[in-house]
Amino acid sequence: MSYPQSPRKAxxxxxxxxxxxxxxxxxxxxxxxxxxSNGFLVAEILSRYYPQDFPVHAxxxxxxxxxxxxxxxxxxRKQNLHLMKDVIDxxxxxxxxxxxxxVQEVYTLLTNQSIRDVQGPQSDFTDEEYQELxxxxxxxxxxxxxxxxxxxxxxxxxxxxxxxxxxxxxxxHRHLEHKxxxxxxxxxxxxxxxNLGRLASKNLVPSGRRDECFAKSGGTxxxxxxxxxxxxxAVSFKEIKVHQPVRHSLINN
Numbered sequence: 040m041s042y043p044q045s046p047r048k049a050x051x052x053x054x055x056x057x058x059x060x061x062x063x064x065x066x067x068x069x070x071x072x073x074x075x076s077n078g079f080l081v082a083e084i085l086s087r088y089y090p091q092d093f094p095v096h097a098x099x100x101x102x103x104x105x106x107x108x109x110x111x112x113x114x115x116r117k118q119n120l121h122l123m124k125d126v127i128d129x130x131x132x133x134x135x136x137x138x139x140x141x142v143q144e145v146y147t148l149l150t151n152q153s154i155r156d157v158q159g160p161q162s163d164f165t166d167e168e169y170q171e172l173x174x175x176x177x178x179x180x181x182x183x184x185x186x187x188x189x190x191x192x193x194x195x196x197x198x199x200x201x202x203x204x205x206x207x208x209x210x211x212h213r214h215l216e217h218k219x220x221x222x223x224x225x226x227x228x229x230x231x232x233x234n235l236g237r238l239a240s241k242n243l244v245p246s247g248r249r250d251e252c253f254a255k256s257g258g259t260x261x262x263x264x265x266x267x268x269x270x271x272x273a274v275s276f277k278e279i280k281v282h283q284p285v286r287h288s289l290i291n292n
Contacts, residue, residue: 050139052154055146062087066100075138076130077101078110081145085114088149092117104192107131120148132190134164167213175221175228184214 051071059068064083068074075081079100086093097113099106111127114120122144129137143154166187170178179187188210194203222229 050136051142054152055143055154058146058150059084059142065095071142072130072133072135072138075142076133077107078114078131081141082110082114084145084149085120092119104131104195107192108196122148129164131196132192134190135166135169137164165210165213167217170217175225179214181211181214185210 062084064080066074066080066083068080077100079098082093082098083095086095093114098110101107108131111131115122115124115127122141126137126141126144130141147153166179166184185207189203189206193206197203
């Protein structure tokens, strides 16, 4: 069995890709992040080295969260494997860089060969690196950043509201920090014309002088101050005098 091409956007060293191709897996890994999330391909790789401990028929090649968790629980029961728990959890939720790191770790354990440019465990498994490659106008908004970095499977696996709220706040805080840094590094992009909201906020009348502008006499509002009196106001007012028509009585006195 031969692969027509390398796995797309694998982000893994060449020796790891050649090793995957030599195993002749039953499922072609077109997308590393998606295809390695359920643990089926990992179990099939381990069955090539330990066929008695990892029978392929005991694993489900499903995409549901229950299938993923069930497969990984069976793999983690084996005492001779020491895979990082955090990397497995991130791989289940298709976090950026997690599946690539997991495959490299399995490659090192099974072949006893080290990789020079292996991705370290200090990775935060976010899309920050991908966002930096995009132009400024194409980067994620705040809502999109939360959607990209907080998967629905994470909420299903841990439905605690407080925990998910803390994750959301951390993602939003990191997004706002990047936006603030972008304003500092690229100030020309954010020099736009002020809108009506900004103009109105600059020309607000102070509360202490607001009463001076509206004087009352005889129970009716009489004269409004002009722009010279209320210097903080952006709009000048003019008094309008209305002449009431003379009413003639129909009954002669």
